[in-house]
Amino acid sequence: MPPFLRRYLPVLDWGSQYSRQTFESDAxxxxxxxxxxxxxxxxxxxxxxxxxxxxxxxxxxxxxxxxxxxxxxxxxxxxxxxxxxxxxxxxxxxxxxxxxxxxxxxxxxxxxxxxxxxxxxxxxxxxxxxxxxxxxxxxxxxxxxxxxxxxxxxxxxxxxxxxxxxxxxxxxxxxxxxxxxxxxxxxxxxxxxxxxxxxxxxxxxxxxxxxxxxxxxxxxxxxxxxxxxxxxxxxxxxxxxxxxxxxxxxxxxxxxxxxxxxxxxxxxxxxxxxxxxxxxxxxxxxxxxxxxxxxxxxxxxxxxxxxxxxxxxxxxxxxxxxxxxxxxxxxxxxxxxxxxxxxxxxxxxxxxxxxxxxxxxxxxxxxxxxxxxxxxxxxxxxxxxxxxxxxxxxxxxxxxxxxxxxxxxxxxxxxxxxxxxxxxxSIFLHLYKTSRPHIAEIGLVPGTHHFRNILRHKVTTDPKVLTLRVDESLYFANARFLEDYIYDRVVGDCELEHVILNFPAVNEVDLSALESLEAILQRLKDMNIHLHLSEVKGPVMDRLQRSHFLDEMNGRVFLSQYDAWMALSRDEASPQAAE
Amino acid sequence: MPPFLRRYLPVLDWGSQYSRQTFESDAxxxxxxxxxxxxxxxxxxxxxxxxxxxxxxxxxxxxxxxxxxxxxxxxxxxxxxxxxxxxxxxxxxxxxxxxxxxxxxxxxxxxxxxxxxxxxxxxxxxxxxxxxxxxxxxxxxxxxxxxxxxxxxxxxxxxxxxxxxxxxxxxxxxxxxxxxxxxxxxxxxxxxxxxxxxxxxxxxxxxxxxxxxxxxxxxxxxxxxxxxxxxxxxxxxxxxxxxxxxxxxxxxxxxxxxxxxxxxxxxxxxxxxxxxxxxxxxxxxxxxxxxxxxxxxxxxxxxxxxxxxxxxxxxxxxxxxxxxxxxxxxxxxxxxxxxxxxxxxxxxxxxxxxxxxxxxxxxxxxxxxxxxxxxxxxxxxxxxxxxxxxxxxxxxxxxxxxxxxxxxxxxxxxxxxxxxxxxxxSIFLHLYKTSRPHIAEIGLVPGTHHFRNILRHKVTTDPKVLTLRVDESLYFANARFLEDYIYDRVVGDCELEHVILNFPAVNEVDLSALESLEAILQRLKDMNIHLHLSEVKGPVMDRLQRSHFLDEMNGRVFLSQYDAWMALSRDEASPQAAE
Incomplete structure (x- = not known):
């Protein structure tokens, strides 16, 4: 029996095994x-x-x-x-x-x-x-x-x-x-x-x-x-x-x-x-x-x-x-x-x-x-x-x-x-919720390789390095929010040299979000700040590689946030941060 | 000056510092x-x-x-x-x-x-x-x-x-x-x-x-x-x-x-x-x-x-x-x-x-x-x-x-x-994309605490334990997809005893998704399979605690996927998996 028949006519499937006992139950x-x-x-x-x-x-x-x-x-x-x-x-x-x-x-x-x-x-x-x-x-x-x-x-x-x-x-x-x-x-x-x-x-x-x-x-x-x-x-x-x-x-x-x-x-x-x-x-x-x-x-x-x-x-x-x-x-x-x-x-x-x-x-x-x-x-x-x-x-x-x-x-x-x-x-509320993603500033939990929200945990940070964990896929409805968030946070912070975007929860980046990332990069460049990424997922990385964004970046892409921290923090030699 | 005036009348801000030099540039x-x-x-x-x-x-x-x-x-x-x-x-x-x-x-x-x-x-x-x-x-x-x-x-x-x-x-x-x-x-x-x-x-x-x-x-x-x-x-x-x-x-x-x-x-x-x-x-x-x-x-x-x-x-x-x-x-x-x-x-x-x-x-x-x-x-x-x-x-x-x-x-x-x-x-395409989230079956990378997609990496798995990493927030448009996915994967797999949902990329769970999780739990219970969660984010955990889902669960919530693996895999004593 051709498979499409079996798919579109389920009766052929159960009908071929139809028994007297089944008949009695059905009747x-x-x-x-x-x-x-x-x-x-x-x-x-x-x-x-x-x-x-x-x-x-x-x-x-x-x-x-x-x-x-x-x-x-x-x-x-x-x-x-x-x-x-x-x-x-x-x-x-x-x-x-x-x-x-x-x-x-x-x-x-x-x-x-x-x-x-x-x-x-x-x-x-x-x-x-x-x-x-x-x-x-x-x-x-x-x-x-x-x-x-x-x-x-x-x-x-x-x-x-x-x-x-x-x-x-x-x-x-x-x-x-x-x-x-x-x-x-x-x-x-x-x-x-x-x-x-x-x-x-x-x-x-x-x-x-x-x-x-x-x-x-x-x-x-x-x-x-x-x-x-x-x-x-x-x-x-x-x-x-x-x-x-x-x-x-x-x-x-x-x-x-x-x-x-x-x-x-x-x-x-x-x-x-x-x-x-x-x-x-x-x-x-x-x-x-x-x-x-x-x-x-x-x-x-x-x-x-x-x-x-x-x-x-x-x-x-x-x-x-x-x-x-x-x-x-x-x-x-x-x-x-x-x-x-x-x-x-x-x-x-x-x-x-x-x-x-x-x-x-x-x-x-x-x-x-x-x-x-x-x-x-x-x-x-x-x-x-x-x-x-x-x-x-x-x-x-x-x-x-x-x-x-x-x-x-x-x-x-x-x-x-x-x-x-x-x-x-429902659709509007979903878009509204995702249009203001949760963004956490994170720091190193001393003695571990883990990074946590600085507002919720006692963590080690470095005034030269800002790490932001983005808890949402980036797409047109929230791309500009990220732009604004980073700009607000960075402007006037004169000590800052590195911004790391930590992306383990970013499941998608669309073209609007790519343009926002490019705008963020451009503004950070204008301020002599380096932009880095860490923990970027495979599909998102594939997507970014189809654009010029990675070539234009003045920072690096790190596989783990800990690697990024080790490379960029001034405290890399101190035992507290380098555990 | 009251702050709302300064906010709604930006002219008060720059106007108070207006100088002759500024005038010349502006003119x-x-x-x-x-x-x-x-x-x-x-x-x-x-x-x-x-x-x-x-x-x-x-x-x-x-x-x-x-x-x-x-x-x-x-x-x-x-x-x-x-x-x-x-x-x-x-x-x-x-x-x-x-x-x-x-x-x-x-x-x-x-x-x-x-x-x-x-x-x-x-x-x-x-x-x-x-x-x-x-x-x-x-x-x-x-x-x-x-x-x-x-x-x-x-x-x-x-x-x-x-x-x-x-x-x-x-x-x-x-x-x-x-x-x-x-x-x-x-x-x-x-x-x-x-x-x-x-x-x-x-x-x-x-x-x-x-x-x-x-x-x-x-x-x-x-x-x-x-x-x-x-x-x-x-x-x-x-x-x-x-x-x-x-x-x-x-x-x-x-x-x-x-x-x-x-x-x-x-x-x-x-x-x-x-x-x-x-x-x-x-x-x-x-x-x-x-x-x-x-x-x-x-x-x-x-x-x-x-x-x-x-x-x-x-x-x-x-x-x-x-x-x-x-x-x-x-x-x-x-x-x-x-x-x-x-x-x-x-x-x-x-x-x-x-x-x-x-x-x-x-x-x-x-x-x-x-x-x-x-x-x-x-x-x-x-x-x-x-x-x-x-x-x-x-x-x-x-x-x-x-x-x-x-x-x-x-x-x-x-x-x-x-x-x-x-x-x-744009809205429709976004909903369409997120309505079919990427779900990866993951296993332990030998010698590490990391878990990766079994299709992309050589990893250790256990026929008794199925771990699925969900790469998207769960909401009404994709909740049923997850239900179907898990049911399709589980039905007929007689060796299976534990299903772990790995949630590091799940940034939100709405009421529809909660109901799907409850449906998944019920079906797994009917099959004598235990449902566990791992690496659930804070806001999602807060949300789940406002429902009865966690009380009804027949499995546990693990802070890390490695903890879950150690607790559930039969190979916990083997050096390969327990590294």
Whole structure:
């Protein structure tokens, strides 16, 4: 088999060793994930502002595509809460009102996101996702969870409300509070309470009754399905739709439709930025859960191939009436715990959802949307975790600032502004930090070959010799800082004859920094001071040798700082310094 | 005197020691700079698409403001070529046609730029200018020089032409070539040739005639003035204006007018981005020449106070009918060489220009614009220097890529796109480079305490112990890279018991990197491998102690890599390793 096939089609790898035992494990995991995914897929479609069936469609072919192209053996792909919210925001920006046009925009978004992810994967550009720092993502997810939960309150209350950010949504909810529908409220609150109880209290109870842990797990995961069945029956039996309870209504029965994205350039331009954000957020979330799960079994995932896996998934979604998908955190953990051994478990889940689309959709007619909203609220509140703020505050003010800004802007100005600001701010803060590098004046620790900061240690120095240790790579953002620092330190120091730059922590020197070094050299020459370097790393030395700097230097390059000190200090004969 | 007054009003510092001898030096320098500045100020106003007198107005009060607030003793502030071109581009973006509205936009641009610079200075944000790397500026200035010279060709030919980039301008010139005015062409070409000859050939000639070098210098600097006088006389004597030669025409005589910027928010929004770019480019150019000249006399400039000096200069320009100004490279060098000792030389230059505005403006009526165009062309061609491309290519491909892109985009898409792309690209390339840090597997150099890369040196290793030296600070953009690297290296290596991360070149660890270290620790724990650290820097150790990472570690933190090796290697008793 040609190696590129094996690389781009991981299915060939695990598929060739597929056994009956593997099949049994995968099939069991698929049953559990399917039970979890049916209500979630309907609910997340609702969250994205789309018809419920699009959630089902997004959970069929995309899972098969990931099973063929993905490298994680436990990742459960499909609609997820945060990406659904971002889809709602992206499509909402277009200001469409026609449901057909809204669905087409979501399909187009999945297509653009799929093409972008696949292209990144083929170009092996997975590192771009690294620019989204962990704390920024954590803050973003927490804020998104709050936004999502708040946005679902209208379904629990049975009122109309809207808003692009927390304040607008809450204001809109409060102003419509008078129209609350009692029956909807009862169903919504009861379901939410039931689901919270299932999450926290059911499993210990079942174990207490002597059930096997595995079975208790399955029953716990079936909580949302039970809520769906019970509230649907109630709504049907008591004719709640006539009493103002919103129900899902007609869900088309049958195979997913064949669809195509819009090829209207204007829509592409309008959606492209959102598609990039959705792709990167989805990829980062997905790859981090995939990596965590793979590590538990000493397996590997390939982040670049994961891009292709998620990309083809999204393209598959756009061809079969779905909307943007990615690997879900909770479902993947369930899939893993349930024993999924290969991506085939995803394909089996797709079969389960397909059966649901073929057989169960008529039964969903009376399903109250409040039930789905309760499912969403219980699912996303587990995403909300403000401990990142505490961690960040304790660790560094810059990280805290980035996280807090991301949370505030996401809540106050929406998901797209929030996450973009987080990325830009992280980059800016990093550049700011490295633009003022730590520079220490160092001296010899008596009786050793070690040199330490003169401010922190009792060291030997020489008024003729100034040694500066630069604790940062030198590049354009900090080159001038070094120039200023040295000039400030040297000007007016009439005894000085030698300046040594100690470079063990300088990992890179770019052209701007080279020009600064040349400027430093020139000024020191003008003052009759010699410039020396010590402990220059191999790659930096290679780089300097490609310029004229070393030829122009009026000092030397020393392999060790101790050699430099021995050669330049006037005390070379004294026992204290020459130890 | 309160220290903040001394800091914000450098004039109090040098003014208190002002002597007759200093006055004489400053006055002589002012005469020479005035002679140079009169034709330049008219010409650059023309380049900015503004009436000639605005160049004179921009050379009066702004110079006085800089003399009060600036810290450089040699910087000559006023209209400069690149900022004039950027002014033309910024005002051109507004699509105005009314000359009054155009002038008001330029005045507003000066005001916004002045406020931005002053605010940056008061907030001590001068470091922001560092994000404009040296090579990007060098490329930008070279491309701007070409754009400017090309844009002036129409005045030399006497045709109409326009364009926002090189291609448009050249096409427009070629299509109008048929309308070339012979008289204009003769004046333009002759003046250009004369000015080049003055630059290269006049001084040696004068020295050959036995003139003193100082006098030869002054005469050489007067070349443009001589050209102005001669061509004005020619145009007047032969009635060239009637033969189609464009002349400057009416230049109002008198004091600069009192003006105010527009306070129309829409114009502010439209001009703000341009004002930021102009401010930063102007500041970077100005501060680098000021620093170079200050260093020659072992003086200091304060970059943050320079922002205030240039900011007040621009505000002064906006109040007296001027347009954006900054410190000019060539004029500052002339000012320095002519002996200027304090910023008072700038104030005396302002008096010279004021006298010109009061007395000479009527004489400028017949001045051909071709003469001014020739002045500009000869001045800017000295800015064009493609050697930066060669230097960058030799030094590093990333720097070359940034410079080449800046040059091409400036020529092809204009100054604002060019310089913005340069900044963004520099930052992106830096992040890209640091996102894939150099990580070396190291071993003990036999007979020493030193550890080196196992790929480059013959070293002792131990299959139980893996030591990785990380040659980069760890932050969000490369944290996951380290995770992947370690996981790839460790998985499947069954003999391994200890991983040591050697951190002498890690200058920072941010929260994302901490989370990656925690993930690495967790995975290694899952594999029963111990994680150790060695040679962790003080600030990084301080940071790690603010988290739980060190408590959770299943290994130790060693002060030196040799200690770590001695403690963990099974060969500690063998003479080879224990030397």
């Amino acid at each position: 069991l995991a698929a049953v559990i994930v399917t039970i979890m995914l049916i209500p979630q897929s309907l609910a997340y479609a609702l969250l994205a502002g789309l018809p419920a069936e699009m959630g089902l469609y997004a959970s069929i072919l995309p899972l098969v595509a990931y099973a063929i192209f993905g490298t994680s053996r436990a990742l459960a792909v499909g609609p997820v809460a945060v990406v659904s919210l971002m889809t709602a925001a992206a499509v909402g920006n277009l200001g469409l009102t026609d449901p057909g046009a809204i669905a087409l925009a979501a399909i187009t978004l999945a297509f653009l996101s799929g093409v972008f992810l696949t292209a990144m994967g083929l170009m092996r550009l997975g590192f771009i996702a690294n620019f989204l720092s962990h704390p920024v993502i954590a803050g973003f997810i927490t804020a998104s969870g709050i936004l999502i939960a708040t946005s679902q309150l209208k379904h629990i209350l049975g009122v109309k409300a809207s808003g692009h950010n927390l304040i607008e949504t809450v204001e809109s909810l409060l102003s419509n509070l008078g129209q609350t529908n009692l029956w909807t409220l009862i169903i919504g609150v009861a379901t939410t309470a039931f689901l919270f109880w299932v999450r926290k209290g059911l499993k210990p109870l079942l174990l207490g009754y002597g059930l096997k842990p595995r079975l208790a797990d399955v029953l716990t995961k079936a909580g949302p399905v039970a809520a769906v069945v019970a509230t649907t029956l109630l709504a049907w039996a008591f004719g709640l739709a006539d009493r103002g309870v919103a129900i899902v209504g007609d869900v088309p029965r049958g195979l997913p439709p064949l669809t195509a994205p819009s090829f209207d350039m204007e829509i592409w331009v309008a959606l492209f930025g959102s598609a990039v954000l959705i792709s990167i957020i989805g990829f980062v979330e997905s790859v981090s859960v995939a990596q965590t799960l793979a590590a538990k079994r000493r397996q590997r995932i390939d982040p670049d191939q994961e891009l292709i896996g998620l990309g083809t998934s999204n393209i598959a979604a756009s061809l079969t009436g779905g909307y943007p998908v990615t690997g879900g955190f909770a479902r993947s953990v369930v899939n893993f715990d349930a024993g999924a051994e290969t991506p085939a478990a995803g394909a089996f889940t797709a079969i389960g959802i397909l059966l649901a689309a073929l057989l169960l959709t008529p039964l969903l007619y009376f399903l109250p949307t409040a039930t789905l909203a309760a499912t969403i609220i219980v699912a996303v509140l587990s995403l909300v975790d403000f401990s990142i703020l505490k961690r960040a505050w304790a660790f560094s003010r810059a990280d805290f600032f980035a996280v807090a800004t991301t949370i505030l802007l996401t809540l106050g100005m929406g998901v797209e502004v929030g996450v973009s600001a987080g990325v830009v701010l | 002589l320098a002012a005469v020479i700079v005035t002679i140079m500045l009169i034709p330049q100020s008219l010409a650059y106003a023309l380049l900015a698409g503004l009436p000639a007198e605005m160049g004179l107005y921009a050379s009066i009060l702004p110079l006085v403001a800089y003399a009060i607030f600036g810290t450089s003793r040699a910087l000559a502030v006023g209209p400069v070529a690149v900022v004039s071109l950027m002014t033309a581009a910024a005002v051109g973006n507004l699509g105005l046609t009314d000359p009054g509205a155009i002038a008001l936009a330029a005045i507003t641009l000066a005001f916004l730029s002045g406020v931005f610079l002053t605010a940056m200075g008061l907030m001590r944000l001068g470091f922001i200018a560092n994000f404009l790397s040296h090579p990007v500026i060098a490329g930008f200035i070279t491309a701007s020089g070409i754009l400017i010279a090309t844009s002036q060709l129409k005045h030399i030919l006497g045709v109409k032409a326009s364009g926002h980039n090189l291609i448009e301008t050249v096409e427009s010139l070629l299509s109008n070539l048929g309308q070339t005015n012979l008289w204009t062409l003769i004046i333009g070409v002759a003046t250009t040739a004369f000015l080049f000859w003055v630059r290269k050939g006049l001084k040696p000639l004068l020295l050959g005639y036995g003139l003193k070098p100082r006098l030869a210098d002054v005469l050489t600097k007067a070349g443009p003035v001589a050209a102005v006088v001669a061509t004005t006389l020619l145009a007047w004597a032969f009635g060239l204006a009637d033969r189609g030669v464009a002349i400057v025409g009416d230049v109002p005589r008198g004091l600069p007018p009192l003006t105010a910027p527009s306070f129309d928010m829409e114009i502010w929004v439209a001009l703000f981005g341009s004002a930021v770019l102009i401010s930063i480019i102007g500041f970077v150019e100005s501060v680098s020449v000021a620093q170079t000249l200050a260093a020659k006399r072992r003086q200091r400039i304060d970059p943050d106070q320079e922002l205030i000096g240039l900011g007040t200069s621009n505000i002064a320009a906006s109040l007296t009918g001027g347009y954006p100004v900054t410190g000019g490279f060539a004029r500052s060098v002339v000012n320095f060489d002519a002996g200027a000792e304090t910023p008072a030389a700038g104030a005396f230059t302002a008096i010279g220009i004021l006298l010109a505005a009061l007395l000479l403006t009527p004489l400028l009526y017949f001045l051909p614009t071709a003469t001014l165009a020739a002045t500009i062309i000869v001045a800017v061609l000295s800015l064009v220097d493609f050697s930066i491309l060669k230097r960058a290519w030799a030094f590093s491909r990333a720097d070359f890529f940034a410079v080449a892109t800046t040059i091409l985009l400036t020529l092809g898409m204009g100054v604002e796109v060019g310089v913005s792309a340069g900044v963004v690209l």
